[in-house]
Amino acid sequence: MNYFNLEAEQAALGALLIAPDLIYESILIPEYFYHEDHKRIITAMLHLRDNEQMIDTVSLGAALGSNLHDIGGYSYLTKLSQSVPTSGLFRSHERIIKEKYLLRTGMQKIREIYSGGYDEPKKFAGELINIAEIIMGQSKIEGGLRHIKEGLKDHYDSIEGRAFNGKPTGYSTLGVDLDRVIGKWQKQTLNIIAARPSVGKTAALLNNAVINGKEALAVAIFSLEQPELQLYDRMISAQCNIDGSRIKSGKLSDDEWTKYTIGFTGLADLKIYIDDRPGLSVQEIRSEVRRFKKTHGEIIVFIDYLQLVNGGREFANRNLEVGYVSSSLKQMARENDCPVIALAQLSRGVEQRQDKRPMLSDLRESGNIEQDADTITFLYRDDYYNQETEKKNIIEMIVAKNREGEVGTVEMINLKNYGKFVNYERAHSITDH
Structure with missing residues (x-):
């Protein structure tokens, strides 16, 4: 089972480049991304949003600063913007990214519980239930207002x-x-x-x-x-x-x-x-x-x-x-x-x-x-x-x-x-x- 989807990450970032206003409706945060370069890019995008600046390859490159070279320069930003023909599937890609993040963090927490050496079944089960409830709550797509x-x-x-x-x-x-x-x-x-x-x-x-x-x-x-x-x-x-x-x-x-x-x-x-x-x-x-x-x-x-x-x-x-x-x-x-x-x-x-x-x-x-x-x-x-x-x-x-x-x-x-x-x-x- 894969705990990441690089194609979905690229598509979501590409959609934000061709439709910058989506950043105001997006729930994406750096922790949701698996690829370190993508974490740097979404961090820079959120910085631009918080400072009410338009997101495009030029402003994004400036916001990335020294990280621009590490991610592959402007050529990689251009590649992202060309990775999707439209922004129509942004919500789908956004959901995939968050679901993969929840899988990764859930497995990590389970490993931590396992390595904790619990000798009380009730306490062990309680920790597992707590993790399950957190993941279920965060993965809830339906509902809202x-x-x-x-x-x-x-x-x-x-x-x-x-x-x-x-x-x-x-x-x-x-x-x-x-x-x-x-x-x-x-x-x-x-x-x-x-x-x-x-x-x-x-x-x-x-x-x-x-x-x-x-x-x-x-x-x-x-x-x-x-x-x-x-x-x-x-x-x-x-x-x-x-x-x-x-x-x-x-x-x-x-x-x-x-x-x-x-x-x-x-x-x-x-x-x-x-x-x-x-x-x-x-x-x-x-x-x-x-x-x-x-x-x-x-x-x-x-x-x-x-x-x-x-x-x-x-x-x-x-x-x-x-x-x-x-x-x-x-x-x-x-x-x-x-x-x-x-x-x-x-x-x-x-x-x-x-x-x-x-x-x-x-x-x-x-x-x-x-x-x-x-x-x-x-x-x-x-x-x-x-x-x-x-x-x-x-x-x-x-x-x-x-x-x-x-x-x-x-x-x-x-x-x-x-x-x-x-x-x-x-x-x-x-x-x-």
């Missing part, structure tokens, strides 16, 4: 079994006060929402996604932490005002079933798409979003969460990888003329202070996040830390960075049993219902 209507059908089965009117332009945030401070989500911006675990980041994302869906936007959600059915639990709870524990149990009253049916129908009509594949690389997300943009036009992208996005290659340290991911997401926002909202985890340093309101220095493995982000909003709940607080069910949204506007703190009501965020003026009628 899926319309919420399709997913909600599964959710139904699951639960049955168990502006221009004086407001800021842009796309709505979670609430009117946050709209006023941030100026809404603007196109070509990277926006970070950060908090400690269990404060409400994912709930904020889902609330905001539904708001944007109701604005007729096409919404892409990349959920690297939770499977889509769990997201539907939370979305249904928030939209239908049904206690989350009731949704999880499936034991709904007649009144709750009525609410569920109405909410289900309303959500299914929204243009919300969810990709819940774990371990996605930033290259895979960029490729998916580019195709999504071509299909839908006006889009907004949510990512849960930034530190779970794979950098797609080796880095000297974790901070560099997170920094690369954040800068790539910023470029993705610009490429697709859309807002990108990414959740981020905060470090434990917050817990060590008397005042536990987050600060910019608390961004975990911050890398270039602070530099790349156009807005950074921290979520803080005083009742999370202090049960005697007078601010029960109130969440503070601390806008700590805003490249184009003001900073400051706004407050919303946090209905935790629904996973719902509401403005003050709406809170009275909902909580009294």
Whole structure:
């Protein structure tokens, strides 16, 4: 069995030379290639892409520098460009290259396990299962973004079994006060929402996604932490005002079933798409979003969460990888003329202070996040830390960075049993219902 395909590698590189725009949709990274010369060439191509330079034989030769001679000079680049008549089979060649890479890495990991000398069958089997799951997840070709209507059908089965009117332009945030401070989500911006675990980041994302869906936007959600059915639990709870524990149990009253049916129908009509594949690389997300943009036009992208996005290659340290991911997401926002909202985890340093309101220095493995982000909003709940607080069910949204506007703190009501965020003026009628 061959663990590489040099012809596919040559064809893919040749297609990128004759159709350079494919680099923005490609998921190829140097590690996927077997031939060292091809690794050097794709590295140079990605460098040109990241610096927004056109890819052709001349610019590629310059980017290769001293490596140009090692790969065979311009004559080899010309040979690559002439190796395929069209770029029509690029996706097929790209898939072959990745599959061969997965075979190589899988076999290497199996050899490492074998040489490790495990004397416990369960531990040995567990390592093999872990490798199999990783390879299966990374080799998944089908799937990707899926319309919420399709997913909600599964959710139904699951639960049955168990502006221009004086407001800021842009796309709505979670609430009117946050709209006023941030100026809404603007196109070509990277926006970070950060908090400690269990404060409400994912709930904020889902609330905001539904708001944007109701604005007729096409919404892409990349959920690297939770499977889509769990997201539907939370979305249904928030939209239908049904206690989350009731949704999880499936034991709904007649009144709750009525609410569920109405909410289900309303959500299914929204243009919300969810990709819940774990371990996605930033290259895979960029490729998916580019195709999504071509299909839908006006889009907004949510990512849960930034530190779970794979950098797609080796880095000297974790901070560099997170920094690369954040800068790539910023470029993705610009490429697709859309807002990108990414959740981020905060470090434990917050817990060590008397005042536990987050600060910019608390961004975990911050890398270039602070530099790349156009807005950074921290979520803080005083009742999370202090049960005697007078601010029960109130969440503070601390806008700590805003490249184009003001900073400051706004407050919303946090209905935790629904996973719902509401403005003050709406809170009275909902909580009294």
